[in-house]
Amino acid sequence: MSAIRKVVVCGAGGTMGAGIAMVAARAGFQTICFDQSAEALARSRKSAEGFFAKAVEKGRMAAEDRDATLARLQDETDLAALADCDLVIEAIFENLAAKQQLFTRLNGICKPDTIFASNTSTLSITEIAGGCGREDRVIGMHFCLPAQMMKLIEMSRGMNTSDAVFRAAWGWTEAAGQLPVETQDRPGFILNALLVPFNNDVLRAIEAGVATPEDIDTAIRGALGYKMGPCALLDLIGLDTQVRLGEAFYPITLDPRAAVPPILRRLVAAGRLGAKSGRGLLTGISRDRAGTAPGFALVRGGDSRSFPEGDSFLDRAAPGSVTLCIGGAYAPDPAQTAILVELGTECLGHHTGEDSGREGSNVLGFARYRNGYDAPTGLIEIVRQPGTDPAALEAARAVFEAAGFTTVVCADRPGRIIDRLVRPKYNDALRFLDEGLALATDLDKTCCLGLGYPDGPIERVTRGGLAWHHQVSTTLQRLTGLAGYAPARAAVLAADRSAEGLA
Numbered sequence: 001m002s003a004i005r006k007v008v009v010c011g012a013g014g015t016m017g018a019g020i021a022m023v024a025a026r027a028g029f030q031t032i033c034f035d036q037s038a039e040a041l042a043r044s045r046k047s048a049e050g051f052f053a054k055a056v057e058k059g060r061m062a063a064e065d066r067d068a069t070l071a072r073l074q075d076e077t078d079l080a081a082l083a084d085c086d087l088v089i090e091a092i093f094e095n096l097a098a099k100q101q102l103f104t105r106l107n108g109i110c111k112p113d114t115i116f117a118s119n120t121s122t123l124s125i126t127e128i129a130g131g132c133g134r135e136d137r138v139i140g141m142h143f144c145l146p147a148q149m150m151k152l153i154e155m156s157r158g159m160n161t162s163d164a165v166f167r168a169a170w171g172w173t174e175a176a177g178q179l180p181v182e183t184q185d186r187p188g189f190i191l192n193a194l195l196v197p198f199n200n201d202v203l204r205a206i207e208a209g210v211a212t213p214e215d216i217d218t219a220i221r222g223a224l225g226y227k228m229g230p231c232a233l234l235d236l237i238g239l240d241t242q243v244r245l246g247e248a249f250y251p252i253t254l255d256p257r258a259a260v261p262p263i264l265r266r267l268v269a270a271g272r273l274g275a276k277s278g279r280g281l282l283t284g285i286s287r288d289r290a291g292t293a294p295g296f297a298l299v300r301g302g303d304s305r306s307f308p309e310g311d312s313f314l315d316r317a318a319p320g321s322v323t324l325c326i327g328g329a330y331a332p333d334p335a336q337t338a339i340l341v342e343l344g345t346e347c348l349g350h351h352t353g354e355d356s357g358r359e360g361s362n363v364l365g366f367a368r369y370r371n372g373y374d375a376p377t378g379l380i381e382i383v384r385q386p387g388t389d390p391a392a393l394e395a396a397r398a399v400f401e402a403a404g405f406t407t408v409v410c411a412d413r414p415g416r417i418i419d420r421l422v423r424p425k426y427n428d429a430l431r432f433l434d435e436g437l438a439l440a441t442d443l444d445k446t447c448c449l450g451l452g453y454p455d456g457p458i459e460r461v462t463r464g465g466l467a468w469h470h471q472v473s474t475t476l477q478r479l480t481g482l483a484g485y486a487p488a489r490a491a492v493l494a495a496d497r498s499a500e501g502l503a
């Protein structure tokens with residue numbers, strides 16, 4: 001049973017504060033919604049009324065519970081009214097000085113045992129607590145967006161946080177029906193430390209013309225089962241917020257992947273902030289389904305990763321205007337509408353030479369995504385070159401879509417869409433474990449609960465095979481020269497053991 005009865009949410013007029021207040025009130029806590037702006041508080045109250053009205057409508061909440069919950073929410077713009085609360089959760093602007101000043105002022109107002117929690121995404125809990133006068137009673141309590149729907153809370157101690165306070169705050173999150181995970185006081189805790197560089201990689205892929213935002217989302221959802229594609233998530237978070245996250249991370253981590261990509265600044269300058277401005281990365285325009293599929297003849301080399309022996313897709317082979325080359329085969333034939341070459345970790349240019357495909361080439365690459373040794377997914381990346389004949393591309397899409405596959409189109413770049421984006425994230429996640437920043441289970445749980453992934457990065461990369469991850473990462477590092485692809489220690493170890501026949 002939590003000894004905390006009365007909760008204050010500072011910044012309750014904002015996106016996160018509004019949701020956190022709903023969580024507290026819904027769980028039965030008397031909740032003061034404090035903000036410097038009365039108009040913002042009025043907006044939050046409206047959104048709480050709307051949220052709980054929907055819950056009643058959908059039968060998830062009784063009408064009396066809704067009324068009682070709303071009655072527990074009390075708006076306040078006077079700091080002096082917060083004196084007798086047990087827990088303050090601040091979700092004001094992401095600004096160190098503003099947060100420090102708020103806690104210092106509250107220290108003079110609140111009773112001595114009130115706990116101060118910060119919902120910061122990037123700042124240090126120790127620094128926020130520094131000089132406030134009760135450093136032992138300050139903790140990090142990072143909710144996920146939208147707070148009223150997402151259960152995960154990343155809980156971090158500052159250097160001076162007492163065990164008793166950490167336990168009390170942890171107990172409160174459980175009493176509020178949330179799922180806490182312990183994280184370290186480092187920039188981005190677990191979630192944003194993995195997400196901010198990953199989202200920047202997505203933006204750089206768009207900037208480099210690898211694929212459209214729509215195809216990137218389709219590829220990631222189809223291959224990895226994420227509930228939401230990264231571009232949809234960026235549009236929801238706000239592209240201006242992503243700029244601020246990058247600006248906070250880069251100076252601390254000096255990780256080039258954390259630095260704000262130039263395209264992001266241009267999007268923000270153009271007013272394309274995502275959902276909040278009505279325009280962001282996604283256009284909402286989807287490609288038409290491909291037309292009637294031509295027949296395809298099969299040319300086999302060795303084993304195929306996309307269509308292993310016995311795969312029912314191969315039964316569809318019949319003489320036609322398309323040639324499908326699998327298992328390392330490549331047979332040019334300008335008389336065909338399309339030559340489709342199965343790719344592994346190599347680029348299409350490896351088979352055709354870099355200049356082929358610049359003028360009306362009929363050759364395309366393809367790969368059906370597989371997480372290492374997992375079964376192949378239903379997602380096919382089709383690789384075009386700059387001058388690929390549109391009729392060849394159309395034929396490629398038709399062949400695969402007629403068989404029920406989802407297709408995306410990408411440029412002939414190392415890692416195509418999916419491996420290009422996920423391999424650095426897996427390396428980051430593995431390094432997290434090496435540095436003792438999280439347990440594998442907590443790291444995976446954080447990603448599943450906070451981001452709606454069907455499995456965590458550690459589980460996925462391990463299941464697919466660390467030696468396989470090593471092979472893909474090493475190839476991508478060789479082709480791009482980028483440090484993010486340098487395989488993490490566990491992958492190097494797995495590759496060495498495999499080479500020596502130990503695994």
Ligand SMILES: NC(=O)c1ccc[n+]([C@@H]2O[C@H](COP(=O)([O-])OP(=O)(O)OC[C@H]3O[C@@H](n4cnc5c(N)ncnc54)[C@H](O)[C@@H]3O)[C@@H](O)[C@H]2O)c1
Nearest residue numbers: 011013014015016035036037040091092093094120121145
């Ligand atoms: N938006 C997200 O996805 C997200 C997710 C997790 C954590 N966070 C963190 O939550 C915090 C708030 O983010 P947000 O996106 O909800 O911001 P926001 O701009 O939507 O809301 C901030 C609110 O704080 C109020 N405010 C600012 N200074 C204040 C002060 N001194 N006293 C009282 N009220 C004050 C503002 O009036 C505003 O209503 C930040 O620390 C952010 O890093 C954000």
